[in-house]
Amino acid sequence: MTAAPIGYGRQSNRLASGGLIDRSKTLHFTFDGKTYAGHPGDTLASALLANGVVLTARSFKYHRPRGILAAGSEEPNALVELRDGARREPNTKATVAELFDGLTATSQNRWPSLAFDLLSINSLFSPVFVAGFYYKTFMWPAALWEKLYEPLIRRAAGLGRASDDADPDTYEKATAFADVLVIGGGPAGLAAAQAAARTSARVILVDENAALGGRAVDDASEIAGNPAHEWVKMLEGELSRNPEVRILRRTTVFGSYDGGTYGALERVSDHLPHPAPGAPRQRLWRLVAKKVVLATGATERPIVFGGNDRPGVMLAGAVRTYVNRYGVVPGQRVVVFTNNDYGATTASDLVRAGADVVALVDSRPEISDHVYRITNETGVRLISNAAVTDALGKRHVTGADIRLGDGERIELACDLIAVSGGWNPNIQLTTHLGGKPVWNDRLHAFLPGAVPAGMSLAGAVAGDLTLAKSLAGGNAAGSAAADESGHKAIAVPVPTAIAESDAVTPLWRVIGYKGKAFVDQQNDVTEKDIALAEREGFRAVEHLKRYTTLGMATDQGRTANVNALAIMAELTGRTIPETGITVARPPYSPVALGALAGHHRGKSFKPTRLPPSYRWAKEQGCVFVETGLWLRPSYFPRPGERDWLETVTREVNTVRNAVGICDVSTLGKVDVQGAGAAAFLDNIYMNGLKTLTVGKCRYGGMLREDGILMDDGTVARLGENHFFITTTTANAVKVVQHMEYCAQWLWPELDVQIVSATEQWAQYAVAGPKSRALLQKIVDPAFDISDSGFPYLGVGEITVCGGIKARLFRLSFSGERAYEIGVPARYGDALIRRLMEAGEEFGACSYGTEALGVMRIEKGHISGPELNGTTTPQDVGLGGMVAKKKDFIGSVLGKRPGLVDPDRPSLVGFRPVDRSARLRSGAHFLARDARPEAANDEGYMTSVAYSPSSGHWVGLGLLRRGPERLGEIVRAYDPVRGADTLVEVVSPVFVDPEGGRVRG
Amino acid sequence: MADHILTPSSAFMDWHPPATPKLAASARETLTMASFAAARGKEQALREAISAAYGAVLPKSAGRVEAGGIAFVWAGPDQWLAITEHEGARDLEAELKEKLTGIASVVDQSDSRVVVRISGSRARSVLAKGVPIDLHPRAFAPGSVAITHASHVGIILWQVDDAPTYEAAMFRSYADSFAHWLFEAAAEYVSAQP
Incomplete structure (x- = not known):
């Protein structure tokens, strides 16, 4: 400056x-x-x-x-x-x-x-x-x-151009609560805030503008004998000294929502060249209030006449605002055109500001004393029972064509036409939840009908256009709102205000104009467009809107909608309420998408969950993959490796021949305890768990109530009444919810306590023929992990690295001898480093989800693509696990004919007849000679991988009566990617089908 | 074996907490924590056992009490989280298991969650940018607990004192995302003003 x-x-x-x-x-x-x-x-x-x-x-x-x-x-x-x-x-x-x-x-x-x-x-x-x-x-x-x-x-x-560059500013969201929320900081809102704040109530006052005061300041009114802006300043001081009052300036409440919730946009830094350090550009508020005083005022409406869009045609109230608030006279020679008493006020303000008011053109034949008094005082020429038919000029107004009551026309030179067609209360926030406005025959405007729960009205939006009524209404509404929110009202005197007149006789459009007469200026909808819509039958208000685009611009037609409705009413000979009503949807004014996103953009779109080995993996140059919110190691490229396939192949071979280490901490882990824990788990798992002995674990599956597989994992029995189960990463939360539901609603009589322990343990799979040798260097010597002391499917609570408590599971998803070792998560980073160091002599490597996936496919183990919400245990080869004698969730509906139909596609393995061919998941199976059409579909490929152990691509898939068709050749037909490959139906277990290697 | 001892590491990848009177944050990563839930029909016995051992009256609904250096935080119906400093060797899981045998199940949660302490004159304003609940002193005070979220990260939030000081406990894997949000939310109060 x-x-x-x-x-x-x-x-x-x-x-x-x-x-x-x-x-x-x-x-x-x-x-x-x-x-x-x-x-x-x-x-x-x-x-x-x-x-x-x-x-x-x-x-x-x-x-x-x-x-x-x-x-x-x-x-x-x-x-x-x-x-x-x-x-x-x-x-x-x-x-x-x-x-x-x-x-x-x-x-x-x-x-x-x-x-x-x-x-x-x-x-x-x-x-x-x-x-x-x-x-x-x-x-x-x-x-x-x-x-x-x-x-x-x-x-x-098109309108303006958005920037192609990323927005350099930040946006944020915040929540605030209030006993009384006052929307609008004009005279009614200020009076309401004052009355509410004098009690002990928590008050939030929101105003769209930089400065409070609203029309009282725009009109340079007098309040309590002082200029309005001084009263506003006094009140602002009182409110800002009250610690229970929050004033949000430059903030637009753009929507009302259920439960007393309102959306508001605070333009924190829009008035600055750039935001202050650390400050956001805009802040999106969720305001939650027990009571709301709506004091949003009213918007002046134009009168539709020829050339009413010429630069220099301005709303009369806006002219007063420019004169009184900004010290600007928008024109030197002014014609004021009005159908109400505020036209005279405008003329008076302009005269006071030194402008030449050429005429006050009032459409009404009967003129009130109020107007006469002003025209007498100011000497402004009053032309009653007349109308401006056209604004003259091209790029700005140069004159006004006026039709007098007797039909005669005169032309007056002017550079500004101030027009007022009356006021439309800003009722939008009362209609967002479905409230229907009600037509008021005195103000010739819509007033709120049913309002959202907890809302009351004050000032112009309540139909009280005059300052005195606004102040009184605001005062009463503020007191009542505080009282109803539990804060005893204190009588606050209502300030006095000078008298005003709000009389209006409607005039929506002028007949006999020459130029174009606009109803919706932002979308260029003319009076003739409305007449055309009427002629073509688009008379219903929703049709009118869609046919002409009226009211559909960014201003939501705030200066257009009621005029359009009134014109349609005139054209169809109906009343305005008969013609229709206009309701609004949020947002009241545009909200930038950046503000709606707030902090959640780019990498912060959602939180990222980092597994315990993340820091170490990053140091290794690991490539990560997003699985849900988790960022999991996908594979660990080494220098010289050409692509992911070479890396993954190396990782698989290392596990199959030596030992590999993989972070499996993301799998869900649930601690289940209680005297009823065994019975409880027996109810939710499809396989029998009663025979599971302490110190052992077992693979298990759970079904949905409808008999479809929900999740699979392991169940370990740590004690008579203590189990520790794992879930897939994807279903970790869902399974705990399911278990809580079962415990609380289905079997509340069972003594069972369930708690998630997913994040307590950093857990690593140590897999491969050398895995035990590696672990012997980690596990404290007091614990016997020999094959006899710790056989396949064993579980034990042990210590590692000199006394750190740990859990060891002998589980394998790779088909090799393998263990899972868990330590408290804070030691996860140290343990992976220690494991890799200890594994060096065995040629150990780390592997990620890619190699994990390859090895489970090679072993025919199911995962997400097979657990896809449509498969039964029988479909995926787990039919043998399903207990026949017990009842469990899903057992009854799982026996429905459609689910036990032997024709259902069932899991088998596939290998390409031409061993060099690549397989694609999603390919559909067809008999060799079948035409490729849906009727001949026999199932689809669910998972594929290049199998380093087989030397070619292998696949798992669901094929009709698959297990009966081993050795058959079918087509894997993939029109999406243009593939049509002959494949042989084989056992889904490609590696070590006897399973000897897991037992060592 | 000495060189093989595992050392604990922080859950935060990028931790540069604000430390001003308006806003200060610190991570508490040396805690021992255990969740415990009453066995069926043993709610009263559990209350008595905790009262006898620590002099604490377990809150019946969302609340937190502190006694004998241990904070007991309500975590659900008949479920609590006990929290204290690890101080080298203290293990609340082992301690509570011994005292609550037969009347509650106890699970070690020392590493499940990390606790972030947030205090200062603008602590409420910062939390309001992510936590959707009312933290006004009339609604939330020392001893209050809420199971809520901060910017999509699930947290257990409690107030420690009138400074005001709050603590948020989140699952360990979310720590970095939480910190990122916290630092961004705090920026306007801790950035150097021109």
């Missing part, structure tokens, strides 16, 4: 005093490459207006010149690209972008320049672009859609 030079530079429309901007500091910014000056407190829109910049954008469809219509988040026209480079942000409303020194903004949707836009030629072809033009114009030929029409439409109709 630089010190202000003398005078106000080129800010020709800036008042010498007044408003809440800081004239002692000057900020420089550029718009379309030109440099301008503004002040702290400005928005981009107010600063542009101060500099006399009226043309700010081109419209969406017709590329018509557009200016600034509003002063808040309802702005449909003044959308710009803000900032540049990676921070470039398209479609930003100039009316809410706060000015900072060095801000750069660029107009969008124009080429080559804003003043001269080639595509404005679209206006000449407007008959083509009317409502439904997508549906009518681009029908034929269909082939042109993708190549020609769609790219053309996208280029022509």
Whole structure:
């Protein structure tokens, strides 16, 4: 920021005093490459207006010149690209972008320049672009859609350009709780927050803008005998001194959700060149409140007349905001066009600011005393029972065509038309959960119908447009909300306010205009489009919306929807409530996807679980694979190895010939104890466990209630009443949930305690003929791990490396002599290092999930591809394990005819007839001479691997009556990858079918 | 054998905790922890045994008590987690097994979870960026426990004192992701201000 030079530079429309901007500091910014000056407190829109910049954008469809219509988040026209480079942000409303020194903004949707836009030629072809033009114009030929029409439409109709670079800023999410949440920091909201905060209630006050005060400040009203902004400052002080009050400025509540939950977006750093160190750009709030006071105010609606989109046509309330809040007079010669008493207020404010108000055109034949009083005081020419039919001019307004009550037309020169068609309460948050608005015949606007539980209304959104009523309503709602949330209300006096008049007689559109009259300015929907929709039968409000795209732009049609509905009502001779109602869905205003993601982007999208050997594996140059949230070692390449296959082959061969070590800590581990533990496990496993003796483990499977395999793993019996089971990595959580359910709901009478111990143990598979020799160097000498002392399927609680407690299991998934050794996880890193060191003399290597997978396929063991939620134990060759005499989960439904049909595809092995051929999982089996069609499908390949032990590819698959067809040749047909391979049906066990090697 | 002794290692790959009055974090990785659950029908006997051994009244719902240097944290219906410093050789699993024979099952959880301590004037603001529950003193105070999550990482959270100091216990494999979130959430309070 630089010190202000003398005078106000080129800010020709800036008042010498007044408003809440800081004239002692000057900020420089550029718009379309030109440099301008503004002040702290400005928005981009107010600063542009101060500099006399009226043309700010081109419209969406017709590329018509557009200016600034509003002063808040309802702005449909003044959308710009803000900032540049990676921070470039398209479609930003100039009316809410706060000015900072060095801000750069660029107009969008124009080429080559804003003043001269080639595509404005679209206006000449407007008959083509009317409502439904997508549906009518681009029908034929269909082939042109993708190549020609769609790219053309996208280029022509697109708004701003998003940056191609990654967003350099961070976003975050947070949760806050309140007894009373006040949404809206205008007079009603402030009064509500004050009344609630005087109790002991926890209060959150949220306001969309940088500064509190809302319309009271925009209108430079008086409250309690003082200028409104002073009352606001006093209240802000009171609230910020209260530790139970949180004020969220620059925060938009964009959605209401169940249970008193509201979504809000805080623009933490949008008003700064870049966020402060460590600060996020935006913060997404989840606000949870017992009671909510909705004080969201109202949005002024325009009147539809010819050329009403010309730069220089502005909402009257916005004109007052620019004058009173920003010290900017947006025009020097002004016509005010109104159907309500706030038009006169606008004229009065403009006169006070030194503008020439050429006329107050009031559509009403009967004029209230309130208006007469103002026009008498200010000397403004009042033209009643009249209407502006057209705004004249091209790139900015130069005059107004006015039709008088007697039909005569006059033309008045002007550079600003301030228009007010009345107010639409901002009821959106009351409709998000399905509340239907109710038409109010006095205000000619929708008011909230049923509101979400816990919500009350105050101020304009409750239909109380005047300041006095807003303050009183806010005060009462705040007290009541605090009281209902359990904090006894304290009477707080309601401040006084000057009298206002909110009388309105509806006028939605002017008849007899010459130019284009816009209803939805952001989506370029005209009054004629609505008439066309009516003629073509799209009269229902939802049809109207979809046919014309009305209300579907980023502003949610906040200045358009009610006008459109009213026009449709007039066209069809119905009342507005008969025609339909407009409800909104979240978000109230756009929310960046970055804010919805928060911390969860890139590698933080989900948490990553690191296994105990992670650090060591990383040092080895291990390639990892994501399995669920886990990052597991996949394979360990060594220098000189050409590809993963060479690495994996080496790892497999090392295990088969020497010894390999693999981190299997990710497998689920569950500790099950209690006098009923054995009975409990017998109920949930398909195989008998009662005969499992202490110190032994057993392979087991569990079924779902419907008889389909759920998971497999091992069950170890550590004591009479103490079991330790393992699950697959993928099902670890699901199995514990299932067991908890069984314990709590199915057999609450059983004494069983279940607790997950997955993360307690770092567990390594030590596999291969030299595994025992290696372990003898690790396991403390007091423990006998000879084959007689510790046979296959043995389990023991031991110590290793001089007294560290450990568990040893003699289990094998590779088919080799193998053990699993577990130590408390904090020793996991040290143990893998020690194992590798001790294994050096045996030629040990580490192996990952790839080699693990190859070896289990070579042994015909099932895994995820076979445990796929459609298979029974019989399907995967485990039929023999299923207990015949006991009852267990899945035993009854597993006997359904469809599940015991001998024709079901069942597990067998496959090898290619041409041994050099590669197999692919997913290939379907066909008889050799069968046509490749679904009717001839006989099953599919589930798992394949290159088998170093066999010297060729091998596969496992589910083949109809597979086990009866050993030796047969079938086709493995894979049209997706263009393969059609002859394969021989073989036993699924490719290595050591007798199983002698596991026993040593 | 001396050179073969296994040394424990940290669960965090990248741990550079903030240490300012606004926010300080530290990892407690030298704890011994054991979960214990009452055998069927032995709830009262368990309470009496714990009371006799440690002078602690086990909380009946989400809560934490400290007695005899051990913290007892409610972990589910009739389930608790006992936590204390390992101090070289203390083993809560062994200790509790001996005292609770026949009335509770005891499982060593010393390495299942790591505990992160978070304190400072902005501790609540930082936690609010990931923990979806109300930590206002009226809702959550020393002795309160919640089984919740922090930025998708499941945690058991309790408050230690009014500083305020909190502790979050998470499964060991999540430690690094938790730390990454914590440091990012804390950044605005610990970064050097311009």
